[in-house]
Amino acid sequence: MFQLSPEIKSQWAISGVSRLIFFTIVAVALEYFIISDHIHKWFFADYVFSALVFTFFLLLLFIIPPLKYKYWKFDVRENEIYIERGVFTRIHTTAPYSRVQHIDVIQSILDRWLGLGKLVIYTAGTKGADILIPGLPIQYAEDLRDQLKNYTSEDAV
Amino acid sequence: MSDINYNIHTDGLRLSPLSIIYQSIRQLPGLILTFYFAISRGSGENWIYIILALIYGLFIFPITLLNFYYFKYLFTKDELIIHSGILSKKQRNIPLKRIQNVNITQNFIQRLFNISKIQMETAGDANAEGVLDSIKTSKANEIKNLIKSYQSNVPSNVLNNLSVDSSTLNIDNNEILIDSDNTQEKQEYVNEEDNEKELISMSVKELIIYGILRFRPVLFVLVAWIYSIGQQFMPEDIQQYLEDAIYNIEEYSNSMNWFLISLYFIALFLVAFILSWILDIILTINQWWSFKLKLGENKLYTSHGFLNKRHGTIPLKKLQMIVLFSNVIRQKFGYWGLMLETAGLSSVENRRPETAVPFAKFDKVIELAKGIINFDFPITYEQVSRKTIRRAFIRYFIVVLIITAIAYSFxxxxxxxxxxxxxxxxxxxxxxxxxxxxxxxxxIIIKQGFYSRRIKIIPINKIQTINVKRSFFQRRLQLATLHVDTAASSGINDASITDIDENDALKLMDIISKRFHKLN
Structure with missing residues (x-):
């Protein structure tokens, strides 16, 4: 079993920060425009609700990335790819190579800064059909793609 | 042999001119509604309705006309080419060999004009879908046969004609594809039809029994549908009407005792039930009228419908899963149905699994199913963990709590x-x-459902991925859900075994994946 590159944690943390900012703004807006008229007078002091939302997401920021990293594992087996992931809901997936329709390596801006890449494996399935492995060193992702490419078949239905 | 030497704007074929009338009729309800609002509400400040009506009236019909004018299709040696679009032009090339399903449908209005909608579905990328809405019914059948003979690899006269010279395909706009005076070709179609073996058909008696035993909450759905439409267009009127009705009922019921009220309630329920039942029977007869299932070369063909005629093709090569279905009552009488899930494109409107048999005796259905996939019908099944009762009960209990809370607040x-x-x-x-x-x-065989029952049979060599999922709550009880993903495109039949022991699930995943590799 392989683990992802540890840099992925900082990437998850960064997306956590954007989530933190987004939900805090939503909470403040909610409180300012809607809740303040009806509820806070007997329920909350001013902006306690926003502060709670802020702390919640701040905590998640520190808790989630290490846990996610800990549980994200994958294995390149003889004839299938195997993945284990999930903090709250644990998911195990195997995808036989003979089912691979095509493979992409995707690199976002964050990925480029960290020298990472995502490998996306598309199958013809319908539910959870596309398998995404984030946080691979870009060179490794491209090698893996080239290696798996040999298995892709035209008519994998 | 070159098939590119044509100019699409002179050579392509148009849809049936009757389709203009058909499309206009289809726009009518919207048109009528807009004008209704323009007249009833469009006074004073509500001039917006008038403007909407004007836009609608001034543009819709010309757009229908232009759409017709710019829509052209053409069959070349091995492709269907569709040109469409008024301002932004679109060309779509569909290789004939990639067409999986050909569906011909005809609704009531189309039947009056003797035109049909033909849908050619591929399993490839989302852009390769061909819909001709609508062309002459005879043309639709010719196209279906053309694709069929192209794919059966027997080079028929039609195909030879096609490959020799693409221009013979469209010499005459009235006679699409093939010259109709070429009787030899006609003959061949007839023969092909004869090659199809009829597997199953439904008598009127069976149809009525099916309707009787179906028990769908039709009336409820219908009322909800009408209500939602009403809500959208005239919320205030509906609100007023409901308030009046509730007020009247309250007044009225105050003058009666509890016994009478409950009597009325039961009577109301019975009337609704019977109405719904009769409606369901009528709908069922209309939907499945003169149902036939035929076997062609590697394909099944279905046809049914009274007001709306439907012809379907089920490519057996692309079969992903077969599903036996019934409900508690139908099963008591020994009736089941058979659905086939094939790999296709889910973006096609109303993509549903093809019903190979809507309603037949169990033995007949099993015999047919075994003819399609060889399997042993299980006598006993492995049960899922008993702990699933606890999980289901908690979920239902929460629903009860919410209902109670609502009741309390009222x-x-x-x-x-x-x-x-x-x-x-x-x-x-x-x-x-x-x-x-x-x-x-x-x-893999999965059975589920108390009221509506389904038995799903999934060939292991059709599996795409295998997943084991354990949610937070499942992990506390050491449970897991095993899900085998196939390319079945409808998404109605989910192939998962919920709430089995987590170690068993992981072992099963291993076993299935080993068998998959042995089979493929």
């Missing part, structure tokens, strides 16, 4: 809802009892 006698708790527990037990699974050499 000041009703909420404690009556505690009676639901044993019922709900019983439901959870029934749900557990009717779930089961079995793994055979090369098939």
């Amino acid at each position: 000041g009703l006698d909420y404690y009556w809802f505690s009676l639901l708790i044993p019922i709900v527990y019983f439901g959870a037990v029934l749900r557990w009892q009717h779930r089961g699974w079995q793994i055979q050499d090369d098939k």
Whole structure:
């Protein structure tokens, strides 16, 4: 079993920060425009609700990335790819190579800064059909793609 | 042999001119509604309705006309080319060999004009879908036969004609594809039709029994649908009407005793039930009128419908899963149905699994199913974990709590809802009892449902990915859900075994994946 590159944690943390900012703004807006008229007078002091939302997401920021990293594992087996992931809901997936329709390596801006890449494996399935492995060193992702490419078949239905 | 030497704007074929009338008729309800609002509400400040009506009236019909004018299709040696678009032009090339399903449908209006809609579905990328709405019914059948003979690899006269010279395909705009005076070709179609073996058909008697035993909440859905439309267009009127009705009922019921009220209530329920029942029977007869299932070369053909005629093709090569379905009552009488899930494109409108048999005796359905996929019908199933009762009960209980809370907030006698708790527990037990699974050499069989029952048979060599999922709550009970993903495109039949022991699930995943590799 392989683990992802540890840099992925900082990437998850960064997306956590954007989530933190987004939900805090939503909470403040909610409180300012809607809740303040009806509820806070007997329920909350001013902006306690926003502060709670802020702390919640701040905590998640520190808790989630290490846990996610800990549980994200994958294995390149003889004839299938195997993945284990999930903090709250644990998911195990195997995808036989003979089912691979095509493979992409995707690199976002964050990925480029960290020298990472995502490998996306598309199958013809319908539910959870596309398998995404984030946080691979870009060179490794491209090698893996080239290696798996040999298995892709035209008519994998 | 070159088939590119044509100019699409002179050579392509148009849809049937009658389709203009058909499309205009289809726009009518919208048009009428807009004008209704323009007239009834469009005074004073509500001039917006008038403007909407004007836009609608001034543009819709010309757009229909232009759409017709710019829509052209052409069959070349091995491609269907469709040009469309008024301002932004679109060209779509569909290789004939990639067409999986050909569906011809005809609704009531189309039947009056003797035109049909033909849908050619591929399993490839989302852009390769061909819909001709609408062309002459005879042309639609010719196209279907053309594709059929192209794919059966027997180079017929039609194909030879096609490959020799693409221009013979469209010499005459009235006679699409093939010259009709070429009787030899006609003959061949007839022969091909004869090659199809009829597997099953439904008599009128069976049709009526099906309708009687179907028990769908048709009336409820219909009322909800009408209500939602009303809500969208005239919320105030509906609100007013409901308030008046509730007020009247309250007034009225105050003058009666509890016995009378409950009598009225039961009577109302019975009337609704019977109405719904009759409606369901009528709808069923209309939907499945003169149902036929035929076997062609590697394909099944279905046809049915009274007002709306439907012809379907089921490519057996692309079969992903077969599903036996019934409900509690139909099963008591020994009737089942058979659905086939094929790999296709899910973006096609109303993509549903093809019903190979809507309603037949169990033995007949099993015989047919075994003809399609070789499997042993399980006598006993492995049961899922008993702990699933607990999970289901908690979920149902939360629903009961919410209903009770709502009742409480309306000041009703909420404690009556505690009676639901044993019922709900019983439901959870029934749900557990009717779930089961079995793994055979090369098939997975999953059974589920107390009221509406389904038995899904998935060939292991059709699996795409295998997943084991354990949610937070499942992990506390050491449970897991095993899900085998196939390319079945409808998304209605989900192939998963919910709530089995987590170690078993992981072992099963291993076993299935080993068998998959042995089979492929």
